[in-house]
Amino acid sequence: MSFDIPYLDDENIEGTAADLLAKHHPSRTVPVPVERIAEIGLRIRVYPFPELYNTHGLNALLTGDQKVIFVDDKQYREYIPKARFSIAHEVGHHILHWKYCQDLPYRSIDEYVRWRLELPRKVVDRFEIQSHIFAGFLLMPTDELLEVCKAVVDEHKEELKILKPSTDPWPYIADDVAKAFEVNQPSALIRIQNSNIMSRIAIPR
Amino acid sequence: MAWKPEFGEFCRDKRIEKEMTLREFCREHELDPGWLSRIERGLLPPPKSAQLRTKVAAALGLEESSEEWKVFHDLADLCAGRLPERAADDERIREMLPVFFRAIGKEETNEAELRKLIEALQRELP
Numbered sequence: 001m002s003f004d005i006p007y008l009d010d011e012n013i014e015g016t017a018a019d020l021l022a023k024h025h026p027s028r029t030v031p032v033p034v035e036r037i038a039e040i041g042l043r044i045r046v047y048p049f050p051e052l053y054n055t056h057g058l059n060a061l062l063t064g065d066q067k068v069i070f071v072d073d074k075q076y077r078e079y080i081p082k083a084r085f086s087i088a089h090e091v092g093h094h095i096l097h098w099k100y101c102q103d104l105p106y107r108s109i110d111e112y113v114r115w116r117l118e119l120p121r122k123v124v125d126r127f128e129i130q131s132h133i134f135a136g137f138l139l140m141p142t143d144e145l146l147e148v149c150k151a152v153v154d155e156h157k158e159e160l161k162i163l164k165p166s167t168d169p170w171p172y173i174a175d176d177v178a179k180a181f182e183v184n185q186p187s188a189l190i191r192i193q194n195s196n197i198m199s200r201i202a203i204p205r
Numbered sequence: 206m207a208w209k210p211e212f213g214e215f216c217r218d219k220r221i222e223k224e225m226t227l228r229e230f231c232r233e234h235e236l237d238p239g240w241l242s243r244i245e246r247g248l249l250p251p252p253k254s255a256q257l258r259t260k261v262a263a264a265l266g267l268e269e270s271s272e273e274w275k276v277f278h279d280l281a282d283l284c285a286g287r288l289p290e291r292a293a294d295d296e297r298i299r300e301m302l303p304v305f306f307r308a309i310g311k312e313e314t315n316e317a318e319l320r321k322l323i324e325a326l327q328r329e330l331p
Contacts, residue, residue, distance in 0.1 A: 035226040045217070046227060047242040049329055056322050057308030063301040063326075070329065073239060076228075093305040101304055109295060112302050113319055121313065128307050 003119065005100055005127045010137075010194075013096070013130060017137035020095060030148065031182035032139050034088045038069060044094065046087060048073035060086035062093050064101070081184045085135050092134030097127050140181050140191045149197050152176040157204040169203050212284040213331075215277065217245040219265040234264035246331035251281035298327055 008016075021028055024041030038044045044062075049070035052058050059082070060071045069090040075083045106112040152173050153160065160169050171189055178188035192198060220230050227245075231238040243249040252258050258281055267274045302323065308314055 035228055036224075039226045040221065040224050043221070045242075045245075045331070047246070047329075048239050049325075050239070051325075053309070056318070056325065057311055058306055058322075059309065061303040061306045063330075064304055065300045068301075068331065070326075076238070090305075097305060104304065106299070106302075109299060109302070109323060112299065113316060113323075116302075116304075116319060117314065117316060124307050127305050131305065 003100070003104070004123055005097060005130070007126070008096065008130055010133060013133050014137045014142065016095060017092075017134055018141065020091075020138065021141060028141060028144060030140075030144050030180055031084075032088075032141070034084050034091065034139060037138075038087055038091050042091065042094065043067075044069055044091070046071060048076040059083075060090050062090040064104075066094055066098055081178070081182050081187075084139065085183055085187055088135035088138045089131045091138065092131030093127065096130055096134060136187065136191045136194075139183050140177075140188065142195055142197075145177070145181075145191060145195065146197050146200065148177050148180045149173060149192065149201055152180075153201055153203060161204050163205070165205060170198060211247075212251045212277075212280040213245040213247045215280050216241075216261065216265060219267070219273075220245075223266055230264065234260070236261070236264070246329070247284075248329070248331075251285045253285065297330065298323065301326065301330055 020037065021032070024037045025032060035046055039046050044066065045068045047068060047070055049061075050073045052060070052070060052072040053075060054072075058072070059075060060069055062069050069087055071083050071086055075086065104115070106115045156173070156176070160172075163169055163172075170192060171185070174185050174189035174192055177192065178185040181188060220227070223230070225233070227238050227242060230236070231241055240249070244251065252261065258278065262269075262274060262277050265277070267277055303326075308318070
């Protein structure tokens with residue numbers, strides 16, 4: 001049996017994330033309460049998992065029955081912005097991909113191991129990338145991202161004026177944006193870069 | 206090895222009824238989320254100390270001497286007195302096996318790593 005995940009463009013993924021927010025966080029206040037959406041809204045348990053990252057190289061995982069998201073214990077306790085992104089990523093798998101998992105072709109652990117090892121790299125990459133994009137849209141919805149970026153630029157306009165013309169101001173702006181959304185700075189910067197927000201805000205120079 | 210999860214399930218249901226995430230609940234009531242998550246999954250027996258039981262019951266919003274208070278303590282006594290069950294069986298594990306994951310910084314997962322993950326998962330399953 002083949003197992004594939006169809007291609008979804010960003011617009012499609014953003015729409016799906018917006019639908020989830022409309023249902024479980026209609027006020028769209030930031031930071032988006034992703035643990036609340038998972039645990040209370042979707043009834044998926046979110047539990048810390050000791051050494052998940054150090055031993056297995058995983059930030060988080062969603063169990064096959066879709067009932068539990070395990071998050072690396074250290075990340076859950078100490079790196080909350082990262083944990084929030086990991087949880088949003090697993091929620092993405094649940095929302096985007098669960099429907100393709102209704103009849104998986106393994107009936108034992110050995111069969112599972114063979115099946116998982118033979119899963120083509122491009123399939124794994126596709127579902128991982130889609131969930132990653134979903135997490136960005138869920139935690140940083142575009143309208144709210146634009147508003148927060150405008151507010152940060154406005155708040156720091158005098159400091160931005162003294163930056164050298166050759167200095168890219170967006171990594172600095174992303175610092176404060178990340179704090180507002182309770183995500184890591186690189187996640188915020190990538191979302192800003194991948195949207196058309198940079199062209200919609202004039203930076204005082 | 207897991208204890209019968211009824212006590213843990215009861216605690217979890219009550220927490221969710223209060224619409225609190227594990228993090229929110231533990232933060233508000235000064236409980237360790239790792240400890241409570243293992244209680245909820247039946248991976249640890251209910252607390253033995255009367256003081257801790259009372260603290261958890263109160264945190265869950267159970268009124269002293271109410272029916273739910275009695276259920277909480279009855280389940281705690283019942284589950285604490287049981288021997289742990291054997292680890293989850295293969296069928297249960299199969300249902301829980303993760304489909305979507307990719308180890309950080311690795312091109313491909315190998316069989317040894319995958320089996321190690323399954324063993325670890327087996328220890329953490331509710």
